[in-house]
Amino acid sequence: MKIDLDHDIKNLNGEILKDSNMAVIAANYMVARPDGNAIKILEIAQKLNKDKKIEVDTSDYNLIKEIFEKEGSMNILARGQILKQIMEAKK
Numbered sequence: 001m002k003i004d005l006d007h008d009i010k011n012l013n014g015e016i017l018k019d020s021n022m023a024v025i026a027a028n029y030m031v032a033r034p035d036g037n038a039i040k041i042l043e044i045a046q047k048l049n050k051d052k053k054i055e056v057d058t059s060d061y062n063l064i065k066e067i068f069e070k071e072g073s074m075n076i077l078a079r080g081q082i083l084k085q086i087m088e089a090k091k
Helices: 022-032 038-051 058-069 076-088
Strands: 002-004 008-010 016-021 053-055
Touching: 002 076, 008 022, 008 076, 016 022, 022 038, 022 058, 022 076, 038 053, 038 058, 058 076
Parallel strands: none
Antiparallel strands: 002 053, 008 016
């Protein structure tokens, strides 16, 4: 399945935030985490940062989704929008 994060984060009024590409933000968030399979997460993040879209198998999809479902340092505004896009790949 394909996860497409080539979208910008929007504020609560629906306005695009400056420098808010979901793929770039997601990739940087993924590699800033201290836990998880470091090599796998790094490879996914690098591809996502470069291509903004990524083809994943079920295992990688579940890993990415789990990262954004867990509590973390990312605010809900960004994390919620990124998670919604991730979940679109499952439809």
